[in-house]
Amino acid sequence: MKAIGYLRVSTEEQATTGVSLAAQEERIRAYCAAAGLELAAIIREEGVSGSRPLALRPAGGDLVRALAKGEASQVVALKLDRLFRDAADALEQTRAWDRKGIALHLIDLGGQTINTASPMGRMFLTMMAGFAELERNLTAERTAAALAHLKAHGEAYSPTPYGFDREGSRLVESAQEQVTIARMHAQRAAGDSLRAIARLLNTEGTTAKRGGRWYASTVGKVLAHTQTAQGVAA
Numbered sequence: 001m002k003a004i005g006y007l008r009v010s011t012e013e014q015a016t017t018g019v020s021l022a023a024q025e026e027r028i029r030a031y032c033a034a035a036g037l038e039l040a041a042i043i044r045e046e047g048v049s050g051s052r053p054l055a056l057r058p059a060g061g062d063l064v065r066a067l068a069k070g071e072a073s074q075v076v077a078l079k080l081d082r083l084f085r086d087a088a089d090a091l092e093q094t095r096a097w098d099r100k101g102i103a104l105h106l107i108d109l110g111g112q113t114i115n116t117a118s119p120m121g122r123m124f125l126t127m128m129a130g131f132a133e134l135e136r137n138l139t140a141e142r143t144a145a146a147l148a149h150l151k152a153h154g155e156a157y158s159p160t161p162y163g164f165d166r167e168g169s170r171l172v173e174s175a176q177e178q179v180t181i182a183r184m185h186a187q188r189a190a191g192d193s194l195r196a197i198a199r200l201l202n203t204e205g206t207t208a209k210r211g212g213r214w215y216a217s218t219v220g221k222v223l224a225h226t227q228t229a230q231g232v233a234a
Contacts, residue, residue, distance in 0.1 A: 001074060002038045002071065003037040003072055003074035003075070004039075004043060004071070004076070005029070005042045006076070006082060007045060008046075008050065008059075010047065010048065024082070025044075028078070031113070035105070037105075043063050043066075045060060046059075047213075047216070050081050050084070051085050054083055054084065067100070073102055074105060075097070076105040076107065078106070078108045079108050079109070080106055083104075090125070103121075161222075163177045163226060177209075185226070187200070188223060194216035195216040197219045198213075198214035201214040
């Protein structure tokens with residue numbers, strides 16, 4: 001009954017919500033202790049979007065390989081969306097795990113838990129995946145309609161990019177953030193990796209747009225956006 005705990009946050013989630021890696025780990029450890037599972041490893045996925053397939057994520061790939069080697073027979077995660085990008089992905093992967101005798105435990109379902117080792121657990125997982133997919137589609141539909149309305153009326157309709165502040169519906173440059181962007185480009189031109197740049201910013205206490213930590217992915221997005229903007233301006 002060895003288990004591997006899987007934790008994931010995207011950059012935005014870590015900055016704005018309470019599902020931090022530390023909070024997820026605490027709950028997973030408590031669940032494993034109560035369920036009699038031996039927690040063989042904790043795998044942490046930092047700043048990675050759930051839209052990427054599990055096997056193609058840096059830490060997600062480690063989880064897939066560990067299970068293939070037989071290092072554990074249980075996977076424990078907080079919610080379905082920590083692991084999978086959509087219903088089809090969830091059902092396909094968990095069926096493959098079932099065939100290998102690997103059970104999935106989801107521990108934050110409104111006070112309830114799901115364990116796919118039982119037929120009832122499998123049924124609830126299938127239902128939950130379907131409802132989660134429906135909610136994602138409805139949310140996307142509502143968001144598209146809202147953005148179309150804002151755009152049609154000439155109103156701001158996207159998050160404020162790093163390097164700018166918003167004054168009403170206008171974007172104005174943030175002097176401090178523009179200095180940080182210039183440093184990022186200089187470091188990148190000097191050969192520094194995205195991870196090294198993020199590490200330096202975090203060490204210095206320079207925060208991302210919403211006050212969160214920097215990751216290689218967010219540094220890359222800022223550099224790509226500002227490079228595109230500079231190219232257009234030029």
